[in-house]
Amino acid sequence: MSTDSGVDSCRLCPSCGAASALRQEEALWPRNWHCDACGFEPAETNGFVLLSPLLDEVNEGFDLENFALLPKVESTHFWFISRNELVRWLMQRFAPDARRALEIGCGTGFVLQALRDALPAARVAGSELHSIGLATARERHGGSVELFQMDARRSGLRNALDVVGAFDVLEHIPEDVAVLEEIHRMLRPGGVLIATVPQHPWMWSTTDDLAHHQRRYRVGELARRAAGVGFTIAYQSSFMTLAFPLMVASRLLARRRTVPRTLREQLQAEYVMSPVTARIMLGLSRIEHGLRRLGLPLPCGGSQVLVAKRPENS
């Protein structure tokens, strides 16, 4: 297909690199796809196309145990709920006409619901390094989203997307700038990237170690890296600002622990809270969201969010 700007959308074969045209109404990587140039057909597991099969079951970038533990907390925990509210708002504000949306590193597919809610007319897809997470995403979304296994460093998609989401993914990848470059190539000119990452390197704790984080970002750092590969910055802000004092206290207390926690114990400590505390925290995040909508600057917070655009003439 040609995008409005006349740039052709295509897929590059993972084996020989040959480009094949991608039409607007087609799935990004359908199950029966094969390369006309070399005959290559991607492997499949449990019904998911594997574009980077060698990395599928490697505990790299993320601990596979998370995929069993996270679904239990995501739908009830204020952090996940309020981040989805933020993503929905930004999608509607910066990419309301998107017809094709892809979330990279979609994990168990919790944020895909925010994409579907914000962009009801769009085709929504989720990709993930570990297909084990895609099984939960399939349970959550049935056939409403396309799901495939893919390393975000190597998508093979060119000029193919109106919006790409990367929610708490870039901090897991050593080559985050290479991923930003790849996203720039995946987007059509004028397409939009929305990304969230953890903020403030001085907040580093065992939680970051257990999460396989490569880094936490300084204020404005993700925007500087995105601008460095050719994006223009449409919006950036801290978030989890009002919950920040509690997060800092919990991280500082964690530093005093002498006995290391397992991933399961850490998730239990971070994510299990009384219903009253949960309601207060969600209320605080909603007040914060109100401040953000009024345009008030939020100078610090546990995370940062970026909206960046591939320039029309690039």
Ligand SMILES: C[S@@+](CC[C@H](N)C(=O)[O-])C[C@H]1O[C@@H](n2cnc3c(N)ncnc32)[C@H](O)[C@@H]1O
């Ligand atoms: C903290 S989880 C976030 C999951 C989801 N985006 C969410 O916010 O609920 C980070 C995800 O990034 C994925 N990931 C790590 N390295 C990746 C890579 N090179 N390519 C694609 N995904 C990757 C992990 O497997 C994991 O699912």
Ligand SMILES: [Zn+2]
């Ligand atoms: Zn090929």
